Amino acid sequence: xxxxxxxxxQLPTTPPGPSAVYxxxxxxxxVTGWQVPPGNSPLALLxxxxxxxxxxxxxxxxxLSWHRVSLPAGLGRGNAKLQAAxxxxxxxxxxxxxxxxxxxxxxxxxxxxxxxxxxCDKAWLQAHLHALQEAGLTVQRIVPELAxxxxxxxxxxLGDSANGWLWCCDAEHGVSGWPxxxxxxxxxxxxxxxxxxxEPGLAHWAQAAAQAQGSTMQLxxxxxxxxxxxxxxxxxxxxxxQRDAHTRRLQGLQRLLDTLRRSAPxxxxxxxxxxxxxxxxxGLQAWAWMTRTQWQAEQDRWTEILQTSFPKVTVVVDAPLQxxxxxxxLRQGSGQLTAQDFESQLQALGKALPAGVAGPASLNFQDGQxxxxxxxxxxxxxxxxxxxxxxxxxxxxTRDGTSRLQANEGQP
Numbered sequence: 001x002x003x004x005x006x007x008x009x010q011l012p013t014t015p016p017g018p019s020a021v022y023x024x025x026x027x028x029x030x031v032t033g034w035q036v037p038p039g040n041s042p043l044a045l046l047x048x049x050x051x052x053x054x055x056x057x058x059x060x061x062x063x064l065s066w067h068r069v070s071l072p073a074g075l076g077r078g079n080a081k082l083q084a085a086x087x088x089x090x091x092x093x094x095x096x097x098x099x100x101x102x103x104x105x106x107x108x109x110x111x112x113x114x115x116x117x118x119x120c121d122k123a124w125l126q127a128h129l130h131a132l133q134e135a136g137l138t139v140q141r142i143v144p145e146l147a148x149x150x151x152x153x154x155x156x157x158l159g160d161s162a163n164g165w166l167w168c169c170d171a172e173h174g175v176s177g178w179p180x181x182x183x184x185x186x187x188x189x190x191x192x193x194x195x196x197x198x199e200p201g202l203a204h205w206a207q208a209a210a211q212a213q214g215s216t217m218q219l220x221x222x223x224x225x226x227x228x229x230x231x232x233x234x235x236x237x238x239x240x241x242q243r244d245a246h247t248r249r250l251q252g253l254q255r256l257l258d259t260l261r262r263s264a265p266x267x268x269x270x271x272x273x274x275x276x277x278x279x280x281x282x283g284l285q286a287w288a289w290m291t292r293t294q295w296q297a298e299q300d301r302w303t304e305i306l307q308t309s310f311p312k313v314t315v316v317v318d319a320p321l322q323x324x325x326x327x328x329x330l331r332q333g334s335g336q337l338t339a340q341d342f343e344s345q346l347q348a349l350g351k352a353l354p355a356g357v358a359g360p361a362s363l364n365f366q367d368g369q370x371x372x373x374x375x376x377x378x379x380x381x382x383x384x385x386x387x388x389x390x391x392x393x394x395x396x397x398t399r400d401g402t403s404r405l406q407a408n409e410g411q412p
Contacts, residue, residue, distance in 0.1 A: 005035060007049050008226045009132065010058040015124060016131035022046060025223055038223045048136050056230045057139045061146040061167055065119045066174030067093050083239045086117060094119065102241065107233040116148050116174065118236060142236040145229050148174050155194045160201030180205060191215060199225065339393045339407035340368035349405060352388035354381045370405040374398050
């Protein structure tokens, strides 16, 4: 069974470019440890994703804003007007034009209709997705690094002592953040008895702050933090980005095909495939030529027999059929009955009828075909009748309540 690797790509808050640095890590759920340890890399040096890799983009908390809305009745997730409705509902809460933002609705939680909506700069997000696509990385999912929990609140200290931030994920107020340097100015009751998750770079600061506030602290490395985000229920690839995801997958497939078609390491495979196709083509042509030759030889043999036996036949279209017709004419000329005569077909029908079954009440004979109203026979009786007539060179067919009996093709 093939294994699916997950490639995590943390998007920088700056626009894509040579100076942009992405967070990167890769893990396989079936293998202990990280295949690519968490680190930072410019776009050009990011590892490529293969067929068995799911690329997941992590949107940092500083790039997202969170807003709560109540959807109008009848406006479900599959409604084509949902995106426009969200833009209208959030117009007064946002600091910029809603059409310039990418919006994503929270995953279903089985609760009421008040739902969280994540918002970020659409041009910024699309630019990074395009840059990753051009670098050979097709993003399948987009997830927030931090999101509001379903209940309670969670505190996260992320970064290091120089650039650390304190983030609060609250079920009622969304996600809010403060630089670590300003955390001391927060109301003391906010941090009292809180539970902290802290990255190693801020362990000393968080430990001191937790002791001062009577809080508890849990040390969580960057790898575990990213993995938790990737395994969450959120997916920001909605609306326009959901449609773009299909296009990105098609473009990724096109690049793969181009690589197979042009890449030097694949040249032996291309030559092998071309040789195989050529061999198949030559084989099919040879088989078709042999079949045609055998068929033509058989037709020539029938034509020779026909014209030798009946010299008056000068135009040959279907030698076996013409042979049967000429033999039938000879029999008729000598007074012998053929399978196409009324007497022969009537006699054959009388012999073939199952025991205890009365013959048809009326008969009609025309153009070598005997017809009568279909008899009420059981399926096994009908089958036995057809087989008995077939053994005498006759074919029985039934259609529209009428049975028709005629000689088999080629039968004199």
